[in-house]
Amino acid sequence: MDNKLHDEPSTVTAEHGQVLVDGPDGVAVSLTPDAAVETSDRLLEAAVEAQGQILTITLADKEHAARKAG
Numbered sequence: 001m002d003n004k005l006h007d008e009p010s011t012v013t014a015e016h017g018q019v020l021v022d023g024p025d026g027v028a029v030s031l032t033p034d035a036a037v038e039t040s041d042r043l044l045e046a047a048v049e050a051q052g053q054i055l056t057i058t059l060a061d062k063e064h065a066a067r068k069a070g
Helices: 033-069
Strands: 011-015 018-022 028-031
Touching (some): 018 033, 028 033
Antiparallel strands (some): 011 018
């Protein structure tokens, strides 16, 4: 697995009844519409979870800094 963190979204198109995903570093995937819908749901759930993790870390860092200062 590529451990490089990418900050640009993939390009997604529909052609001939398939969903085509072109991602970073030459990643290309063809999905059925049903698989694309499920993948979309999973991506959204994971993105929300990751944003929550970032928020938790940010808040913990701010609380830690406030305790050190105060």
